[in-house]
Structure formats: C-alpha cells, structure tokens
Amino acid sequence: MPRRLSDLHRTAFVTGASSGLGRAFAEMLLAEGVRVWGTSRDPARLAGLGPLNFTPVALDLAAPLAAVAAWDRARAEAGGAFDLVILNAGYGVFGEFAATDWAVWEAQVNALLGANLRLAHAAYHALRAQGRGCLVNISSLAAEFPLPYLSVYNVAKAGLSALSESLLFESRGTDVRIVDFRPGDYRTGFNQAMNPNPSAATARTWAVLDAMLRSAPPAARAAADLRCALLGGRRGVVRSGSFFQAVLAPLAARLFPARAMRAVSARYFG
Numbered sequence: 001m002p003r004r005l006s007d008l009h010r011t012a013f014v015t016g017a018s019s020g021l022g023r024a025f026a027e028m029l030l031a032e033g034v035r036v037w038g039t040s041r042d043p044a045r046l047a048g049l050g051p052l053n054f055t056p057v058a059l060d061l062a063a064p065l066a067a068v069a070a071w072d073r074a075r076a077e078a079g080g081a082f083d084l085v086i087l088n089a090g091y092g093v094f095g096e097f098a099a100t101d102w103a104v105w106e107a108q109v110n111a112l113l114g115a116n117l118r119l120a121h122a123a124y125h126a127l128r129a130q131g132r133g134c135l136v137n138i139s140s141l142a143a144e145f146p147l148p149y150l151s152v153y154n155v156a157k158a159g160l161s162a163l164s165e166s167l168l169f170e171s172r173g174t175d176v177r178i179v180d181f182r183p184g185d186y187r188t189g190f191n192q193a194m195n196p197n198p199s200a201a202t203a204r205t206w207a208v209l210d211a212m213l214r215s216a217p218p219a220a221r222a223a224a225d226l227r228c229a230l231l232g233g234r235r236g237v238v239r240s241g242s243f244f245q246a247v248l249a250p251l252a253a254r255l256f257p258a259r260a261m262r263a264v265s266a267r268y269f270g
Contacts, residue, residue: 002231006033009083009134009230013074014038015059015119016089018045020188021138024219025086028227030054037074037082039089061089061111064118071122081130084230085123087116088138090156094196094206097151105152112156117163124167124176132175134230137164141184141245144253145261148205148269161237168236177235181226184241185216204270217242 002008012029016022017038026038026049039059040046046056055077059070075082090112093104120137127133143161146154164180171178191213198206225240239246253261 004032005029005084005227005230009034011035011078011082012037012084012086013057013071013078013082013123014086014088015061016040017049018042020190021183021186021219021222022086022088023049024223025088025226026054028220028223029084032227034084035078037078039070059089061115062107064110064115067115068118068122071119075126081126082123082133084134084136085127086136086138086226087119087123087160090116090138090153092150092153092190092194094149094194094198094202094209096149096199096202099199108152109156112153113159116156116160120160120163120167127176128171128174134177134179135167136179136181136226136230137161139164139180139182141182141239141241141249143182145249145265147209148265149202164236177233179226179229179234180237181229182237182239183222184239184245185212186219186222186241187213187216188219208269 012034014022014026014029014036017026017036018040022038026036029036030049030053035053036049037055037057038046038049039057041058041060043056043058046054050056055074057070057074059067061067091108093100093108095104097105116137120135123135127135137160139161140157142150142154143158161180161182164178167178191210196206222240225238229238239250
C-alpha cells in the first residue's frame with residue numbers, strides 16, 4: 001500500500017477549496033506532496049493555501065460554462081491531465097419547499113447538480129482519455145437520510161450519488177476509479193453560509209441542525225477518511241462522519257422499514 005498520496009496522485013483539482021471540507025481536502029493533499037489546483041468564487045480566499053504546490057482557480061458554479069472553461073485552463077496548466085479530481089463545491093438552502101420562491105431552488109439545483117454534472121462530464125472524459133485517475137464526487141449522507149427543509153440539497157446530493165453509481169458501471173475494467181464520498185455533519189461554516197431565517201414552523205428543526213453541526217467532528221477528520229479511501233484504492237460509496245451517522249444509521253436503515261426511520265427522524269427533528 002502506498003505511504004503517501006503523491007505516490008498515486010501527483011496532481012489534483014479540488015472545487016470549493018476556500019473553506020470547510022474543500023479546504024481540509026486541499027490541505028491534506030498538499031501535506032501529502034500532491035500539487036493542487038483549488039477553486040473558489042473569490043480566489044483571494046485561497047491565499048493561505050499557497051504558494052508552494054498550490055494554484056488558485058476562480059470558479060463559480062452559478063456560471064456552468066465558465067466553470068468548465070476554468071477547468072480546461074487548469075488542466076492545461078497541469079500538463080493536460082489531473083490524477084485526482086474532487087468535486088466538492090456547493091451550498092445549502094434551508095426553508096419550506098412551497099414557501100420558498102422557486103428561483104431560489106432553481107439556482108441551487110442548477111449550481112449544485114447541473115454545474116457539477118458538467119464538471120464531472122469534463123473530468124470523467126479526461127480521465128478516460130488518459131486511461132487512469134480518480135473522480136471523487138462529494139455527495140452527502142443526506143442522499144440516504146434527507147434532512148428536513150433542505151429539499152433541493154437532498155435532491156442534488158442524491159443525484160450526484162446516482163451519477164457515481166452510473167460511472168462505476170461505465171468504468172468497469174479500466175484504471176479510472178469513482179468514489180462516492182458521503183460525509184455526515186462536520187464542524188464547518190455550512191450552516192452560517194445559508195443565512196437562514198427560520199419560520200415558526202421550522203425554528204425547532206433549525207435549532208437541532210445547528211446544534212448538530214456545532215458539536216460535529218472537525219473537517220480534518222473527513223479529509224483523513226478520504227485519504228485512507230484513496231490510499232486503499234477504494235471505489236464506490238465511502239461514508240464519513242461520527243460512528244452514529246456513518247455506521248449505525250446506515251445499518252439501521254438496512255434492518256428497519258422506511259416508515260420506522262421516518263418516525264425516528266420526525267421525532268428527532270420535531
């Protein structure tokens with residue numbers, strides 16, 4: 001088994017590298033000796049990651065065609081190929097589905113799913129052409145256990161997991177690996193970035209979600225889990241998070257009927 005990720009992956013492209021899980025992934029890769037191209041809507045927020053072995057890239061999921069153009073430029077700078085691609089960028093919107101203006105949901109699904117699909121298409125095409133490499137789609141345990149009042153986030157993450165499953169089939173017999181990385185709650189700025197304004201109907205649920213993230217493990221733990229998965233040559237689903245979220249909850253979902261799991265969720269989130 002390789003001792004460092006640079007033994008497997010010399011170059012990596014990481015979206016959403018300025019904060020949260022994306023930054024933890026970028027920092028872990030740099031510590032492993034990997035050259036990293038990391039993206040942010042505001043490249044100035046990436047300053048702390050450089051300058052050695054790190055190249056900042058301006059990329060905004062709200063502009064999918066420009067995002068793919070940014071990918072193409074970064075790939076050219078990397079010598080025409082990346083060994084590892086981690087599609088992590090995204091955001092959440094908290095609110096009642098019917099009570100929230102459709103334009104808000106449309107913008108989120110276009111960015112979180114549509115733009116990531118475009119990037120995954122470009123990345124997978126490049127990996128297949130070079131005959132090797134690894135594509136990591138950062139999904140979420142919300143793909144298995146949808147979070148209340150985060151409906152479009154749940155949909156988008158489930159879509160990314162479905163894409164990973166499709167590509168796992170298509171990549172059989174090749175040296176291209178697909179990883180569906182599903183993190184649970186981690187202590188990041190995810191909740192604060194939503195700028196929530198909970199209604200009377202959603203206030204208790206928001207309080208529970210916020211408390212969950214405040215008490216969650218640090219993002220570095222997710223990076224360590226991804227490192228182990230990559231060093232181990234894993235393909236397919238990799239869950240990451242607390243023992244309860246990443247191990248017990250999926251086990252319970254296999255043992256108990258869906259209605260029982262819904263009842264537990266309703267009681268927990270109020």
